[in-house]
Amino acid sequence: MYRLLSDLSVIEASSFVASPTAGLYLAQMGAEVIRVDQIGGGPDFRRWPVTAANDSLYWENLNRAKKSVALDLSRPEGRELLQALVQATGQFVTNFPVHGFLSHDTLSAKRADLVTVRVMGWADGSPALDYTVNNAVGYPMMTGTGPEPVNHVLPAWDLLTGAYAAFAMMAALRRRDATGEGGEVRVPLSDVAIGTVANLGGIAEVLAAGENRERLGNTVYGLFGRDFATADGERVMIVVVTPRQWRQLLAALGLTGAVAAIEAERGVNFATDDGERFRHRDALFPLFERAIAARDHATLAPLLDAAGIVHSAYRTMHDAAHDPRLVCDNPIFAPGVANPSGMDYPAAGAFATLPQHDRRPPAPAPRNGQHSEEVLAERLRLPHAEIARLVDAGVVGTS
Template identity: 40%
Template sequence: MTGTTDTTRPAPLAGVKIIEISAFVAAPLGSMTLAQLGADVIRIDPLGGNIDATRWPITEEGTSIYWASLNKGKRSITLDLKSEEGQAIATELIAEAGTLITNLPARGWLSYDNLVAHRPDLVMLRLSGTHDGKPAVDYTVNAASGFPTITGSDEKPVNHALPAWDVIAGMYIANGILAAELERRSSGTGQEINLALADAMLATVGNLGYIAEIQTNGSTRGPLGNGLYGAYGQSFTTSDGREVMVAVISNRHWRSLGTATGLTDKLAMIGDLLDVDLGTEGGRFEAREAIDAVLRPWFAAHTAAESTAALAEAGVLQGEFQTFEELVRDDPQCSSANPLFSEIEQPGIGRVLAPRVPLTFHGSPAAPASPAPSLGENTDAVLAEVLGRTADDLTTLRERGILSD
């Protein structure tokens, strides 16, 4: 039923169990997405945590806000993964779950050939840096993407702060696991899935037309600052020193911009002066500097609040630039007024606002955000529940150094 939510049905991935052995952003984000859709995700880390266990940002006490944010809704266990016994326990867990997400090298006990011998229908997704196995991280991949050369206002490349390729790869990971799960349910067979971070970048560059643009036209755009390529868009400084972004995608938006600012007649004159058709996106792009010049005095004479209110009322696409602090402090969309968010008590950090998965299922709702576990918090419970280890077994494992004290 449209507009209603059936809270009696389980979350979409209820009953799916996934093992994660990974670090950094893409793999943890992909598996967290699946956890937020209802899967039971068990993250296995080495004793003391993986390389990302203390990654910044951190609290004053040293707790990683980063780690907690990327592991919400999972269960955490730690094992001595350097020992054969620890590897054997991890292998048992993988075989029992039947699905593994990892970004560790494909060798030794974590090789697909080894693990599929323990679970013939294993679904295993491995993230690498490049398709031929070379190491890479988001910021090195982005440097090669071409985007830094068109970011900013001059020819100096800008490696932006958003780890876009990690985020995109995380979504590919979630989709890859779901596709293989559906295939296994119909055919009864599992498979190995490989994803390279660099390929996530290259696919996106190709899908957005940048590769074909070079091959067809021989060149691509340069840096435009906050301008919008191929259409009209620009940022403007208001009388109170704020910055407002305007985007014109359609002729209706163009007419609305003239109505909101009272500059319809002056804007129309630009077409005749420059001999361009302002009824097209291309024409407005060609005339962008003249349009900027006409609009800037209007924004300079109005506050950000006045500007955005007038633009919004007229139906213009607009947004005021804000800092993370302003987003969290002042924006009602980033608050519990938005059903995306709920407040959780995160161990080691405190009470924080946290998002659930940004999908609304009216038939099988995803749960609200839940805290990330502390490192190794669920070790005993998982080994007892999943592998049937007794209290005496756990004590023996601790005496051998396979589990942390």
């Protein structure tokens, strides 16, 4: 079976979420991703969540299927080895600063066709994190009911930036295949965030309206969608996106006549217009609240399923970890992976597959420096005696 990206090798020097995610996605699609860290681990090596032994489950899962080289990057000799690895390989993913020993100009001086993908904070090179960029683009002032801002816990901009950076790497490699030219692709977190806001119509919306969107809590903007409470205290999110779903939801809940009465009273037609359902939610929501509150969840769920309605009860992450559809019977997961932490839990592999793609089981993350000797010998053709000298001198780390 053909393994996607099996002929691609990438050096990764990065930390935290966005840049390691780019490397992870490339590795999951079959690329050889060689992560280079400081001996003993970089700044994210112990990031929470951690085990009782202080092993980072975050690091362990963001770095699956990669190789690890450990160098003392505080010393010139260690930095020179990292530069040499990048130049020997020709593909580089990093979130190190634009300027310095890993600048593209420095690295490409000895490898003109080098492709560098650099994840950044702001486009001008100043630092930023997902949580601060999210504040800058306005989403915490749209979340919740107000007036205080509400941060969400998912690092969405980090994850989008990581995926975009992996995509950018492949685009830059296609360009190099066609022209022979390398180059640096910069992917600022801030541009991914504000660009996504624009792509969703948010910039145009506020400029046209001259004001911010009202805060809606759990109500979906522009659609019929909200959480409702059942008779037994479950909260269920229900979202309608098609005319057929709307008709079938009314029939399932016995609300066809009551909704027709609202349409007649207000001179509107909810059958085909998402916007009208949203605008008149003040009249519609009380009907649905009463109808759903009269049923327990065990009765409601099969009723909605039979009607083809999109719905989901709210669950904890602990619940999700035991859900057969999400984890236990999901083929992206595999148990029994030899994780560096020693913990045995379902490990995620690639999220997407092609029929011709050999779906490999999820691979473990490396130990810090696990592949140092192997990579230095293969990539830089260093003799074993020289590698031993570097290890003894503390320039190279091994596991």
